[in-house]
Amino acid sequence: MRKIINDADHVVSEMMEGFVGAYSRYFRKHPEVNAILSRQKRTDKVALVIGGGSGHEPMFGGFVGKGLADAAACGNIFASPDPNTIYEAAKAVDNGKGVLFVYGCYAGDNLNFDMGEEFLRDDGIRTAHVRVQDDVASAPKERMEDRRGIAGDVFVVKIAGAACDAGLSLEEVTRAAEKARDHTRTIGVATAPAQLPGVDKPIFELGEDEIEYGMGLHGERGVLRTLWQPADVLAAKMYAQIMEDTDLQAGDEICVLVNGLGSTTITELAIVYRKIKELLDKDGIRVYDADLNNYCTSQEMGGFSVTFFQLDEELKGYYDSPCYCPYYAKGELAGSSCRQAEEQETVKKAENREAEGEDKRDGDASDGEAGAAVEPDIRQKGVLNELSAQDARRMLLYITDKIIEKKPYLTEIDSAIGDGDHGIGMAGGMKKAKEKLEQMAGEENAYAVFEAAGKAMLMSMGGASGVIFGSLYLAGAKGMEPKPVITAKDLARMEQKSLLAIQERGKAEVGDKTMVDALAPAVDAMKASCNEGLLPMLRAAEAAALQGVEDTKKYVAKFGRAKSLMERAVGYQDAGATSVWLIFQGMREYVEG
Structure with a gap:
């Protein structure tokens, strides 16, 4: 597979340089680590830091912004960020009210974020974390804590960001984010594999007439490999598994996300949603909001996931709170940050100095790799x-x-x-x-x-x-x-x-x-x-x-x-x-x- 890259070892750093350069009105890169920080420094609030492996864009860096995260710690492709990146990202946005971390429940993320929290607590900074565990295919209901986090991150980050901006304490923000997590269920299916930059083979193989049901966001094997099925058959099967795992009843309200994994078109996602909505209407469950988009991707993996987010009055209030970043917006869009010309020039000079330092470090690393x-x-x-x-x-x-x-x-x-x-x-x-x-x-x-x-x-x-x-x-x-x-x-x-x-x-x-x-x-x-x-x-x-x-x-x-x-x-x-x-x-x- 041909990837539009230069050097596989520099994919993440070059991606971040381009990403921040394109959206410099909203983001800036941390000068020392692979972390994206919000331009809008918000004080007197709990700081929200999200993160995980790169390769899932726009998650995680694309969800930094007004009403969302204050920073995103970004690891290598499909690998969690290291503790120092997590520590430095949180230090950069800490306001003295504590830091809440939201991330997917994977072994690498759990270990590294735990250690990052230890470093912060050593500095006297209060921390808490919420691990998203929405993938119903990855573990039975009695082992919820073992479930993977996939597209449900979108809803948990949205609620946590709103709770932080509302000025809640660290304990209250954590409670709201945990409530959002516990009200979120997702199931996914893969129709084609992804391939990591610089790797010769796809991360898994599927026959032309096969699909992987319950596939993880990083290409982890699902619970069942089966023959290709029409959209309505897949949607009905996925709907049934989510409903079996929830307590949804007629009259309840939910948000629905049909998320593409990278190479799936909006056309296909809309066809899936058509069937999901038909089944929800039949069961008397009301759709408060729906989204068809590619938020949590897996490089060019084919397939999609379906997420249900059950609302109550508290969660609905946080969900309706305004938020904006280049990839995700809800509520009133007024009030997006805008810098004055003088500030822009100052920031530009600082970024040029940071870029020169990064180029020098990149050059030093290359020199260090040469020879025995x-x-x-x-x-x-x-x-x-x-x-x-x-x-x-x-x-x-x-x-x-x-x-x-x-x-x-x-x-x-x-x-x-x-x-x-x-x-x-x-x-x-x-x-x-x-x-x-x-x-x-x-x-x-x-x-x-x-x-x-x-x-x-x-x-x-x-x-x-x-x-x-x-x-x-x-x-x-x-x-x-x-x-x-x-x-x-x-x-x-x-x-x-x-x-x-x-x-x-x-x-x-x-x-x-x-x-x-x-x-x-x-x-x-x-x-x-x-x-x-x-x-x-x-x-x-x-x-x-x-x-x-x-x-x-x-x-x-x-x-x-x-x-x-x-x-x-x-x-x-x-x-x-x-x-x-x-x-x-x-x-x-x-x-x-």
Whole structure:
């Protein structure tokens, strides 16, 4: 598939530059991170920050504006923003009344937004969050908290934005947003796959006469693959599933959104709505407002979703409150922001300075990617029995190149049961780690090398992988007494500490089909063999991690985007576990020489 892009690694930054440039009357880009901020600085109110992966435009950045969000933290394509982006976006719009976060319920978003909130609370800023969980296909009603967020984000953001602008307290704004979430139900269907920029294959495959019922917004497999069906048949089936999940009765009022996933036309959406409205009329349910549009997309995925938002008097009042952004407007449109000529000139100069700084950083990153990272002429000959700070640095550089090279392999594995972004995220995080490691040629503390590499990954990758794989290096090394040289026992203790931190953060256990399935047995092998020396220990850890990868093929996923597949995920290996194995393989290869 041909994409109208320049470089796959710069898609998000270039998209944001064009997006903000086109709508500079309303938005500005944060000078340091990929976040979109409202031009209209509103004081004495709770700040609303939304966010998630890019690739779903106009969600999330397109929903910043009057009566909507104050800022949007934007991650890489289909990957959550990293904690630093979330933190900086919220800091930029905080008014002293607290910050409410609204985002979809995905493992990566949950982890990264939780950590962003921790950073803000450390600064004395009050926070709360509401996770949208409207996808009725992704989990049964008794497990609402496990449901994915899809097009229902539109209604929750609308209500939360109105409640914030009404001057409510953080507690009251949170209550209103939770009420909106609990009154929202969505079901979707995919008719054609999407393809990530820079990836050779679509994120899933469908036959010409097939559709995927219950497909997730990132291309996660649905609950049923079936033959092509006419619009009325699909609409009736989707209507029945939503109605089964709600308490709607004759006389109730709802808003309806028929949302296109990227390549579906308004013509098709209107045909679907025609049938939905017929069924609602038959059941005596009144439509207060309807919308046919592409708000929550998935690149060029074919298909659509149907969302019902049940109203009461309170929610109706918030829904009718004026809001405006270039992609979404309700209520009275007067009062949109307009800058004076002098302010425009000042802002333009500031943006030019920001752009020059970004161009310079982009150039530095490109330079850092060129050439081999390992310095064989400096490395000690033969097998290493311990790791000096510089041995550790060069070993981690070797691993960064290894993971970057394996990007297509990891993408292919993740595409089978996920959304295909794991390879992209890992490669991006490793590039940032590489840049940092190349600046540490004089470092004498071995633990500081691991900590710096982990922090670079954590603050740049986004997605669940950013928090988890950043912690693989960072958590074990953080707070350790500085040492110029670490032994096999030291490395084993460090990885044990990292494992505990990762499990505390992500709650995963062996058997949940995550990276823990490879990391936990690897750590056990390290503890059992650390007295034998560095190389025997790493050989044992590599073998144990590989067996852990094989074991993931037997498991039903308990976390991540494969969770909704249930038994359909059996037979496929976990991409995160595969990355763990490759990291231990890289350690062993470098130490062995």
